[in-house]
Amino acid sequence: MSVSERTEAEPTETTASDRIQDVEYTARTWWRRWGAWVVTAINLTAFFALWELIARLNIINPLFLPRATDMLAALWEGLTTSAPPGAVVSGSIRDHLFFSLSNLGIGVGIACLIGIPFGLLMGANKYIDAILSPYVWAISSMPRIALVPLFILFLGFTRTMQVTIIVLSAVFPIMINAWAGVKTTEKSLLAAAKVFGAKRHQLYTKVVFPYTLPFIISGIQQGIGRGLVGVIIAEIFGGAKGLGYLIQRAADTFNSALLYAVLFLLVVVSLTLIQFTRWLEATVAPWRRLDRL
Amino acid sequence: MSTPNGAEPPATPVIVAQNLTVGYELHRERQRLTALRDISLTVGRGEFVVLVGPSGCGKTTFINAISGLVKPWEGTIEVNGKPVEGPGPDRAMVFQDYALMPWRTVEQNIRLAFELQDLGLSPEEQRERVDRYLELVDLKGFENSYPYELSGGMKQRVGIARALVSEPDILLADEPFAAIDAMTREAMQGELERFVAETHQTVVFITHSIDEAIALGDRVVVISYRPGRIKEIVDVNLPRPRFEYDFKTEREFAELRDHVWHLVKDEAIQSARGAVR
Numbered sequence: 001m002s003v004s005e006r007t008e009a010e011p012t013e014t015t016a017s018d019r020i021q022d023v024e025y026t027a028r029t030w031w032r033r034w035g036a037w038v039v040t041a042i043n044l045t046a047f048f049a050l051w052e053l054i055a056r057l058n059i060i061n062p063l064f065l066p067r068a069t070d071m072l073a074a075l076w077e078g079l080t081t082s083a084p085p086g087a088v089v090s091g092s093i094r095d096h097l098f099f100s101l102s103n104l105g106i107g108v109g110i111a112c113l114i115g116i117p118f119g120l121l122m123g124a125n126k127y128i129d130a131i132l133s134p135y136v137w138a139i140s141s142m143p144r145i146a147l148v149p150l151f152i153l154f155l156g157f158t159r160t161m162q163v164t165i166i167v168l169s170a171v172f173p174i175m176i177n178a179w180a181g182v183k184t185t186e187k188s189l190l191a192a193a194k195v196f197g198a199k200r201h202q203l204y205t206k207v208v209f210p211y212t213l214p215f216i217i218s219g220i221q222q223g224i225g226r227g228l229v230g231v232i233i234a235e236i237f238g239g240a241k242g243l244g245y246l247i248q249r250a251a252d253t254f255n256s257a258l259l260y261a262v263l264f265l266l267v268v269v270s271l272t273l274i275q276f277t278r279w280l281e282a283t284v285a286p287w288r289r290l291d292r293l
Numbered sequence: 294m295s296t297p298n299g300a301e302p303p304a305t306p307v308i309v310a311q312n313l314t315v316g317y318e319l320h321r322e323r324q325r326l327t328a329l330r331d332i333s334l335t336v337g338r339g340e341f342v343v344l345v346g347p348s349g350c351g352k353t354t355f356i357n358a359i360s361g362l363v364k365p366w367e368g369t370i371e372v373n374g375k376p377v378e379g380p381g382p383d384r385a386m387v388f389q390d391y392a393l394m395p396w397r398t399v400e401q402n403i404r405l406a407f408e409l410q411d412l413g414l415s416p417e418e419q420r421e422r423v424d425r426y427l428e429l430v431d432l433k434g435f436e437n438s439y440p441y442e443l444s445g446g447m448k449q450r451v452g453i454a455r456a457l458v459s460e461p462d463i464l465l466a467d468e469p470f471a472a473i474d475a476m477t478r479e480a481m482q483g484e485l486e487r488f489v490a491e492t493h494q495t496v497v498f499i500t501h502s503i504d505e506a507i508a509l510g511d512r513v514v515v516i517s518y519r520p521g522r523i524k525e526i527v528d529v530n531l532p533r534p535r536f537e538y539d540f541k542t543e544r545e546f547a548e549l550r551d552h553v554w555h556l557v558k559d560e561a562i563q564s565a566r567g568a569v570r
Contacts (some may be wrong), residue, residue: 106435189392195465287441
């Protein structure tokens with residue numbers, strides 16, 4: 001076997017500047033970077049313009065569809081002014097927003113305090129899992145709204161009733177995600193920890209819990225979404241404060257600008273909260289962000 | 294070239310397995326699967342022993358028995374004269390899928406062994422060890438990177454540093470390069486030979502690549518398909534460091550490869566058929 005003469009390539013020194021070069025900044029690169037934002041801005045402007053046009057042309061009864069500008073005006077006024085004492089639906093949204101958000105905060109907080117430990121315990125211990133899971137699955141699969149009359153019966157039209165509904169809405173996604181995190185903890189990570197000397201409790205503190213943390217955060221994300229539904233349901237059914245109540249009253253008083261303003265606000269609040277938890281998840285568990293791409 | 298059952302007793306025995314039979318439970322089917330039957334093997338200090346055999350021949354089970362992750366059903370396994378009761382700091386492992394904690398930086402991953410067990414090292418000694426092994430595996434400057442930011446080869450360097458940092462008597466490696474692309478794999482084999490030469494580490498290495506087995510091992514233990522038995526122990530006398538010259542063009546390498554392939558050929562075919570289960 002003869003090896004023919006090998007030609008060796010000239011050794012070349014590669015430096016970072018050889019490999020990474022600045023690209024000329026053109027309209028094209030600008031568009032690649034900002035194009036999506038421009039499209040979104042045009043898209044939303046067109047949406048509100050069309051809305052305004054339809055409302056102004058009286059195609060739909062203004063009782064059902066206010067002008068977009070009226071809606072935004074109502075929103076601005078509601079967020080910048082406080083309600084005079086006694087006037088519940090004076091157009092102030094701010095107080096109702098704070099009330100709903102604090103209920104949501106308390107509800108999701110309690111749901112975390114219950115859901116995280118129980119979810120972890122169910123994941124870690126098959127007996128606890130076997131005992132609790134029928135109740136968890138039964139209640140979590142039941143439409144929460146069906147339970148509202150029962151809670152009103154028990155607790156009356158109180159804040160406790162509202163928070164209970166929020167907790168019940170938010171707790172199961174949190175619990176189930178924590179459970180799933182423990183259950184899916186990678187076997188090889190556990191084996192590695194064992195080989196390097198982990199005792200039983202260290203398997204939980206050093207492997208299972210950190211592995212489960214991003215799952216818990218997704219659980220909280222879902223919990224906030226469900227909790228927000230709980231907030232509105234609870235307030236529409238019974239209560240004298242909050243965004244749900246405001247929606248109900250605005251509809252009752254044919255104040256469509258206010259009604260739409262609250263709905264619009266709900267979208268904004270919901271999106272903000274979800275984006276926040278997404279950001280939190282990406283910060284706490286950057287490796288999962290890559291997995292999902 | 295080959296001895297029927299490792300006749301030559303190695304220098305100081307570090308691992309002694311005698312008539313080891315071990316397996317695992319299949320929960321759903323309420324069955325026990327014997328992975329290895331009647332294995333007797335002695336590994337001497339500083340020896341590089343490679344176990345080669347088809348998928349499902351129980352290689353991993355053997356390494357798990359040494360590490361203490363599984364208990365023998367019959368027979369005994371001793372490390373440094375004491376029966377294996379469970380994992381201990383005298384043994385460390387490198388995993389096929391790296392098994393790095395994704396939430397830990399490279400340095401934090403390497404420090405794992407220090408955190409989980411008390412090796413009696415002062416913080417300065419720990420610091421110094423981490424530095425030394427980061428240097429050894431060429432990961433200086435990547436201390437604060439996360440595993441997801443690294444390539445497969447770099448991840449496994451972290452895995453190797455993590456295992457070596459506690460300076461164990463025995464390094465166990467379960468197909469450590471199986472998930473690494475072919476070119477990097479070859480380079481990593483050379484790197485491992487260098488690490489071992491520098492640390493005089495005793496190594497038990499699993500692979501299903503015959504080339505890898507002969508390239509790395511002082512002895513190659515050929516294991517038969519389920520339940521695994523030692524079929525033959527092949528001595529590899531190619532001079533070291535092997536990755537400094539073109540050992541793969543040596544006649545001995547070709548002969549050894551041919552010999553081992555003929556030993557496992559039928560087993561491999563059987564394993565390929567049985568793989569469907």
